[in-house]
Amino acid sequence: MINRIAAIGRYGTASIQSIGRAGQLLLNSLLWGGPGSAGFSDLIKQIYSVGVRSLSIIVVAGFFVGMVLALQGYNILVKFGSVSALGTMVSLTLLRELGPVMAALLFAGRAGSALTAEIGLMKATEQLSAMEMMGVDPLKRVVTPRLWAGIISVPLLALLFSTVGIWGGAFVSVDLLGLYDGAYWGNMQNTVIFYDDVIQGLIKASVFGLVVTWIAVYQGYDSVPTSEGIGKATTQTVVISSLAVLGLDFVLTAVMLGSI
Amino acid sequence: MTSDIHVDVRNLSFNRGDRMIYDGLNVSFPRGKVTAIMGPSGTGKTTLLRLIGGQLRAEKGEGEVLVDGKDVGLMARNDLLALRRDKMGMLFQTSGLFTDLNVFENVAFPLRVHTKLPEDMIRDLVLMKLEAVGLRGARDMQPAELSGGMIRRVALARSIAMDPELIMYDEPFTGLDPISMGMIVRLIRGLNKALGLTSLLVSHDVDESCAIADYLCILSGGKVIGFGSPEELKNEGNDEVKQFLTGDPDGPVPFHYPANDYRQDLLGSSK
Numbered sequence: 360m361i362n363r364i365a366a367i368g369r370y371g372t373a374s375i376q377s378i379g380r381a382g383q384l385l386l387n388s389l390l391w392g393g394p395g396s397a398g399f400s401d402l403i404k405q406i407y408s409v410g411v412r413s414l415s416i417i418v419v420a421g422f423f424v425g426m427v428l429a430l431q432g433y434n435i436l437v438k439f440g441s442v443s444a445l446g447t448m449v450s451l452t453l454l455r456e457l458g459p460v461m462a463a464l465l466f467a468g469r470a471g472s473a474l475t476a477e478i479g480l481m482k483a484t485e486q487l488s489a490m491e492m493m494g495v496d497p498l499k500r501v502v503t504p505r506l507w508a509g510i511i512s513v514p515l516l517a518l519l520f521s522t523v524g525i526w527g528g529a530f531v532s533v534d535l536l537g538l539y540d541g542a543y544w545g546n547m548q549n550t551v552i553f554y555d556d557v558i559q560g561l562i563k564a565s566v567f568g569l570v571v572t573w574i575a576v577y578q579g580y581d582s583v584p585t586s587e588g589i590g591k592a593t594t595q596t597v598v599i600s601s602l603a604v605l606g607l608d609f610v611l612t613a614v615m616l617g618s619i
Numbered sequence: 620m621t622s623d624i625h626v627d628v629r630n631l632s633f634n635r636g637d638r639m640i641y642d643g644l645n646v647s648f649p650r651g652k653v654t655a656i657m658g659p660s661g662t663g664k665t666t667l668l669r670l671i672g673g674q675l676r677a678e679k680g681e682g683e684v685l686v687d688g689k690d691v692g693l694m695a696r697n698d699l700l701a702l703r704r705d706k707m708g709m710l711f712q713t714s715g716l717f718t719d720l721n722v723f724e725n726v727a728f729p730l731r732v733h734t735k736l737p738e739d740m741i742r743d744l745v746l747m748k749l750e751a752v753g754l755r756g757a758r759d760m761q762p763a764e765l766s767g768g769m770i771r772r773v774a775l776a777r778s779i780a781m782d783p784e785l786i787m788y789d790e791p792f793t794g795l796d797p798i799s800m801g802m803i804v805r806l807i808r809g810l811n812k813a814l815g816l817t818s819l820l821v822s823h824d825v826d827e828s829c830a831i832a833d834y835l836c837i838l839s840g841g842k843v844i845g846f847g848s849p850e851e852l853k854n855e856g857n858d859e860v861k862q863f864l865t866g867d868p869d870g871p872v873p874f875h876y877p878a879n880d881y882r883q884d885l886l887g888s889s890k
């Protein structure tokens with residue numbers, strides 16, 4: 360019994376310590392270094408590897424999600440005779456919710472896990488130690504550009520996801536279901552408010568980008584430097600960052616809508 | 620500043636997990652000399668180098684590691700980075716080459732980060748270092764395309780890129796063919812002679828170490844069991860030291876990691 364309580368206690372202190380280390384990592388790498396602290400070419404390289412390489416999965420997923428949204432929305436709205444609101448429904452759902460959330464989740468699976476594995480491997484092969492011994496701070500050199508790349512990429516990916524999703528919705532509703540295209544696009548134009556809907560979605564996406572990348576680099580940086588440890592860290596990245604995105608989404612939505 | 624002692628370890632105790640690695644270690648490494656650190660696998664030679672480099676720190680009150688008279692265990696992070704940049708080089712047991720950079724860029728890395736030298740000067744410096752390890756022709760290769768011995772030589776070239784005053788080599792000879800080995804031996808000796816580098820060399824090769832080291836430091840069981848020139852130790856060392864230098868498995872130094880009785884273990888009567 361005592362043992363079990365002690366085990367819970369150990370787990371508790373270990374978790375809190377881990378949160379502390381993660382916080383320290385974030386402070387040290389973001390406060391010390393702006394986006395270009397390791398050179399802009401490094402930042403561009405990282406944006407390419409986390410952002411550009413996620414483009415295809417974002418485009419394909421966005422198109423399908425938009426198509427499904429239109430299909431489901433049409434079948435609901437048709438019961439109330441208000442299919443002309445379909446464009447509004449699809450676009451608001453994407454811009455406010457699905458764009459940021461889905462882009463962040465896909466980003467966690469595609470780029471986050473790769474970041475964790477990359478940094479974990481650099482640790483296991485003593486690349487980080489070698490850097491330290493050359494008097495180079497690996498936080499600044501390795502972590503900072505990756506964090507900024509995530510913060511910059513995810514909002515752009517979310518915007519792309521929403522855009523492609525809206526096209527996917529148009530394809531289903533206008534081309535397949537025969538909705539008048541003026542209704543789809545025109546009502547969307549009249550109801551979507553740039554500052555409320557687009558910007559709030561982008562703010563969400565930036566926060567998700569920060570959180571997902573932060574979790575990914577921390578998991579890699581703090582991993583046990585063996586193949587097993589890196590595997591575990593990679594899984595943790597996907598699990599923790601997905602849950603964090605979904606949880607934070609609720610909090611941010613509540614704050615933005617101001618209705619709780 | 621320029622005392623005869625470059626690195627001074629005083630009364631150092633260090634644990635890893637539950638295992639005690641050092642218990643009151645005292646050892647001084649003289650400036651401008653090659654000192655070979657030897658000892659059975661797992662005694663903590665790599666640990667010692669990491670303590671000197673400040674990557675591991677002893678607990679408060681558990682002893683001091685002085686480099687140029689300053690305790691690296693108490694240094695602020697930025698001072699430590701500056702010390703390593705200006706004064707220290709280290710060759711890791713697993714080399715630590717950057718896998719996303721080619722050979723040239725690996726060696727150029729510290730120069731690019733720490734200096735504002737023009738590109739053609741960096742090029743010349745890198746080619747000089749690569750020439751010294753015989754790999755000027757491999758400058759465009761990726762680390763994944765290199766053999767184990769070549770990786771080690773590139774890492775060596777990189778660790779001397781900033782011309783350190785103190786250089787630590789962790790097992791630089793493992794995985795080298797006799798020709799490269801001879802070359803690295805000459806290189807280590809040459810760097811020491813030409814630039815007056817203090818070199819700490821961890822190695823298991825008794826012959827090579829005796830050939831290039833001014834002093835041998837033999838560690839076992841968390842203590843220094845012998846320190847002196849190779850001849851001194853061979854002639855006057857105690858039994859443990861002699862056993863180590865001749866490579867005899869029977870003697871005061873145990874070959875086995877501490878374990879319970881072998882026979883009982885096999886019969887499964889203990890866990």
Ligand SMILES: Nc1ncnc2c1ncn2[C@@H]1O[C@H](COP(=O)(O)OP(=O)(O)OP(=O)(O)O)[C@@H](O)[C@H]1O
Pocket residue numbers: 635636638640659660661662663664665666667
């Ligand atoms: N990260 C670690 N965590 C816990 N214990 C460790 C760690 N690294 C090494 N040890 C332990 O510390 C002891 C000393 O390790 P160290 O790597 O310094 O040995 P070594 O003398 O360099 O051995 P070798 O000659 O095989 O390289 C070993 O017993 C090892 O089990």
Ligand SMILES: [Mg+2]
Pocket residue numbers: 664665666712789
């Ligand atoms: Mg070792």
